[in-house]
Amino acid sequence: MASNDQVNETFAKAKSDFFKGLKDPKLRSQLQSVTTIDGIWAFVNQLQHEQSQNKRLLGLNRIRPFVERLGEYAGVIEVFTQVKPDVIALIWGPIKLLLQISSNLVKSFDAILEVMKTLGPVLPMFSQLTRLFETNDRMKYVLSLFFEDILDFYQVSLNFFNLGSWKVLFEALWPAHRAKIEVIAQNIEKHSRLMCDEIMIADVLQAAAERKVAYKHYEAARASKEDQDFYSMETYIRPPIYDLDFDRIRLSRCEGTGTWLQQDTGFEQWLQDGEESPQVFWLQGIPGAGKTYLASGIVEHTRQLGHSLFAFLSYRQDLQSHLSVFHSLIFQLAHQDRHLRTALCHKIMSSAKDMKRDLKGDTKFAIDTFAELLEAAGLTYITVDGLDELSEPVQRTILQQVLDVLKRCQNVKLCVSSRRVDTINRFLKDAAVIVRVDQNNSRCIEGYASYRIQEWLGGSGFDDDACTEIRQLLGPLAEKAKGMFLYAKIIIESIEMLPDVESIREQLEVLPEGLDEAYERILKRLLKLPSGVLKQSKRILSWIACSPVEITRREMEQALIIHPGNETIAQVRSTLNTLQLCGPLVEVKDEWLLFVHFTVKEYLLRRQHDSLLSEGEALLDISATCLTYLSSRMFDLDATDDTVQTNLISGAYRLLNFASSQWAECLRLCVRHFRTESPTELLELLQQFHARSTNSEYDWGMDTNSTYWALQPLKDLPEACDLVSRALDFRRSLRGSYDWRSDEGSVLRRLSETREG
Structure with missing residues (x-):
């Protein structure tokens, strides 16, 4: 009971x-x-x-x-x-x-x-x-x-x-x-x-x-x-993911970086939630001032206050449209809040019409969706770094759209980290709280330089007297940097390569004036390398500067042993040491070869005096290398299984994904550079490649328009020109088509993942 x-x-x-x-x-x-x-x-x-x-x-x-x-x-x-x-x-x-x-x-x-x-x-x-x-x-x-x-x-x-x-x-x-x-x-x-x-x-x-x-x-x-x-x-939208960039920057940030910013009155006011608080904060500075590291610190700090969204943009990214940035921000926000994810799914997936296509290609629809989510999200901080490295039209469109969103959503804060360029200045000069990084970061540079010097000298093998002298020679470094972390980094890494105190003393007796002079000193040192080594050095710098996409260390190792016109491809037998060949101008990040800063590319192609690099020669070399590689006997149809297996084991196919996906784009850029008349050697290689790759049983179907791709200089080779044009058409269809797709990801993404692996 x-x-x-x-x-x-x-x-x-x-x-x-x-x-x-x-x-x-x-x-x-x-x-x-x-x-x-x-x-x-x-x-x-x-x-x-x-x-x-x-x-x-x-x-x-x-x-x-x-x-x-x-x-x-x-x-x-x-x-x-x-x-x-x-x-x-x-x-x-x-x-x-x-x-x-x-x-x-x-x-x-x-x-x-x-x-x-x-x-x-x-x-x-x-x-x-x-x-x-x-x-x-x-x-x-x-x-x-x-x-x-x-x-x-x-x-x-x-x-x-x-x-x-x-x-x-x-x-x-x-x-x-x-x-x-x-x-x-x-x-x-x-x-x-x-x-x-x-x-x-x-x-x-x-x-x-x-x-x-x-x-x-x-x-x-x-x-x-x-x-x-x-x-x-x-998966269908494929938004850019900036998390790895953020994590890499955060982990490489020196302890104490940005302490001054946390005490800045303008920054403190921007962080606050309320109608009186400014919505826009501009972290402004000269190239190499450490803006990106400060931006990563802002992302970390704002995560404790509300939703924190970010985009670390770069000239290296193949940014086709401003929309991809907003796609990234939308999905970041949806990942942070289950209810916002529910709302996004309901808006896109639950209607009679599948709206994924609209979200992917309709700017107004995507921005409206983003604004709706932000309005419901509460206090949200958006940090955009590197906007100045994009083209002016993309800069302008991104700023117009995000500032319009801020007008609709008073709960949203924007931080822009960039140089003072005209386009950005027109939008932000009256709308933002502005803080100049290079006028406030001298102590941070001192701390960074002290840490790096101590770390280097601790394992250098120099005796106490030599270490004392080197420290004295580097004493003026922070002041000479004039607000540029990058300057201090380049100088320290340059002398780390030197074998003795005498060489270090010679370099540091008169410190270079600015980044260009620092880069010039490095190039002068490279020009003293033996001719064979110098040729490799120039080739690496050329490929990094002019390749349409980033290239991996392993791909570069194979590219260096390919000689345009030679059908036989040698086996890679050595590991690439970029520090010896390129000095501190190049760094390896997750196997990708990158310039240490976008100003390196600008200097090499636009401002350096010794003409070490020629954009035309670089594009010609990349195009010729791809055509030579794809025309080699490695890809003969009658190759035996044993031959293919041997090539796989030896790493002979490590350049395949780059060459097969980029050859047509490289050739287009090369033709555009030389305008009216393309180099004879390139035309000969293209004819050879066309002869080896022609498939008489394949029906091309739709016509192609070589005029659209500005391939008129190839008009004397109509069939080869048609091949290039169709390859470019196919690449464009993969990038822009909303109908041809797979929910498991596009062919381009698979190629990228394979190259990274």
């Missing part, structure tokens, strides 16, 4: 679980304002009167069956289980609170009324079942199940209205919560079937367990479906 104390324990536990599940603990005090059904009707009448004055009558009578059934339930448990008044209060208090909160928005108010209307008939008519409660004590446990169901409904609804974004994203977020309530309604129906004389305690326990399982199963199924939709959409 069930005692009232035992039954009351189940009610008390349900109450405790309900409070634990509320996302906002402050709601507890508001759930006791109404404790009777009369209090509910009084509030409903008051609300009805207010709505009639505002001409917003929404039919509050819809909730009458629900309230009346709850009234019967409250009377039954009060009589037969003798529950405490605070339990009864939990039946009525949440109704008033839900009606109060939801009435702020017509759609939400109507939705809550409709749910209550639906739940009313599902609840049993408890007043007609009093005989069961009088004769069967086990029925008291069934009553506790209904209490749990009722509290489940209240908890789901109150937690929904606790979301800061519910008003903005109601139509996107409510369906998932409405579906949860449907699961609760199904549980109520199951529990209603337990209202009979034959009920056993085991049946009640099983029903309680099934209630939890049903709820968890729904949550898991919904989350799984949502994840599938989200990742399918992300």
Whole structure:
């Protein structure tokens, strides 16, 4: 026989679980304002009167069956289980609170009324079942199940209205919560079937367990479906991912970098949330001042204050459109907030029309989507670094769009980290708090230089006197840097390569004036290398400067042993040491060969005096190397399996992905550079490649337009010109087509992943 104390324990536990599940603990005090059904009707009448004055009558009578059934339930448990008044209060208090909160928005108010209307008939008519409660004590446990169901409904609804974004994203977020309530309604129906004389305690326990399982199963199924939709959409859009760049920059940041910025008044004001706080912060500085490292610190700091989105842009990135930057920001935001992810999936995937294509290619739609998510997200910081390294049209479009978003979303803050270039200055000079990095970072440079020098000298093998002299020679370095971290880095890495104190003394007696002079000294040292080594050095610098995409160390190792016109490709037998061949101008990051800074490329191609590099020669070499490689006997159709296996093991195919995906683009750039007349050697190699690659059985289908690709200089080789044009057409279709696609990723991405591997 069930005692009232035992039954009351189940009610008390349900109450405790309900409070634990509320996302906002402050709601507890508001759930006791109404404790009777009369209090509910009084509030409903008051609300009805207010709505009639505002001409917003929404039919509050819809909730009458629900309230009346709850009234019967409250009377039954009060009589037969003798529950405490605070339990009864939990039946009525949440109704008033839900009606109060939801009435702020017509759609939400109507939705809550409709749910209550639906739940009313599902609840049993408890007043007609009093005989069961009088004769069967086990029925008291069934009553506790209904209490749990009722509290489940209240908890789901109150937690929904606790979301800061519910008003903005109601139509996107409510369906998932409405579906949860449907699961609760199904549980109520199951529990209603337990209202009979034959009920056993085991049946009640099983029903309680099934209630939890049903709820968890729904949550898991919904989350799984949502994840599938989200990742399918992300795969289709393929937004740039800047996380690896951010992590690399963060880990290489010297301790103490940016301490001065955290104490800057303008920066502190920008960080604050409020209407009086500025929305835009411009971290401005000369090349090499360390802006990117400071930007990474800002990202880290703002993560503690709200949502933090970022884009680390670079001249090295093949940025085809401003839209890709916004795609990245949209998906970063969706990854940070499950509810925003739900809203994004609902907007894109749940309509009759599949909107993925619009998100990918329609600027207005993408920006509107981004703004909607931001408006619901709360305080959000966006950090954009390296905007000045992009073309002026892309700079202009990105700034126009993001500043328009800021006008719509007062909760969003923007930090731009860049040089002072005309396009950016026109947009930000009157809109932003501006802080000059190079005028504030001298102590940070001193700390960086001291750390690097100590680290180097500690393992250099120089005696104490030599170390003391070197430190003295480097004493003026921080001042000479004039706000440029890069200058200090280049000087230190330059002398680290020198073998003795005399050479170091010679280099440091007069420090170079600025980056260009520092680069010039490095090139002069390279020009003293033996001719064979110098040739390799020039070739590496040329490829990094002029290749249409980044190249890996392993690809470069093979490119160096290919001699244009030679069908036989030698085997790679050595590892590339870029420090010996290129000095500190080049760094290897995750196997990719990169200039240490974009100013290196600008200097080599535009400003250096010794003409070490020629853009035309570089493009010709890259094109000729690709054509020679693809025309080599390695790719003969009659090659045996043993030959292919030997080539694989020896690494002979390491340049294949680069050459096969980039040969046509390299050739286009080369033809464009030489304009009217292409070099004879290039034309001969193209003819040879065309002869070896022609497939007479293949139907090309659609025509191609070589004029579009400016291939007129190849007009004397019409068939070869047609081959180049079709290869370029295919590359463009992979980049721009929204119809030809695979949810597993594009061919271009697979090629990129293969090259990285």
